[in-house]
Amino acid sequence: MNVASTAAFQPTPGMAVYGATKAFVLNFTEALWAEARGTGLTVLAVCPGPTRTEFFDVVGSEDAAVGRMQTADQVVTTTLRALDRRSTPPSVVSGVMNWVSSISTRFATRRIGALASGRLLGDVRMRTAVTK
DSSP states (O other): OEEOOGGGGSOOTTOHHHHHHHHHHHHHHHHHHHHHTTTTOOOOEEEOOSBSSTHHHHHTSSTTOOSOOBOHHHHHHHHHHHHHSSSOOSEEEOSHHHHHHHHHGGGSOHHHHHHHHHHHHOOOOOOOOOOO
16 A cells, blocks of 8 residues: 555645655556556555645645545545455545545646646745846
């Protein structure tokens, strides 16, 4: 089991490296899932949205959280349910609104998705240096 994030499904302006690493974890795990078929090995990527953990203490605020936060217990429950399925999926998104968010990128261009994510995450545009 690898922990990705709903950030894996869309660009995350202001948190570009975080989003990119979570996209890697999701794609890597889903590829391993396909490679492991028929071996008895269970492979799963868990994609929680904002979850009440010490992550936000490290980030410095809860400003990075868009939407309602889940508890760690809710994410664990979703994970265990996925693992208990007869055929474990390659990935699972924890929470209905997080799932909606994860598929919403399918209905817009990548440009619109990046701009919408940036708007949700706040004004995250780079500032140009003023030279004299």
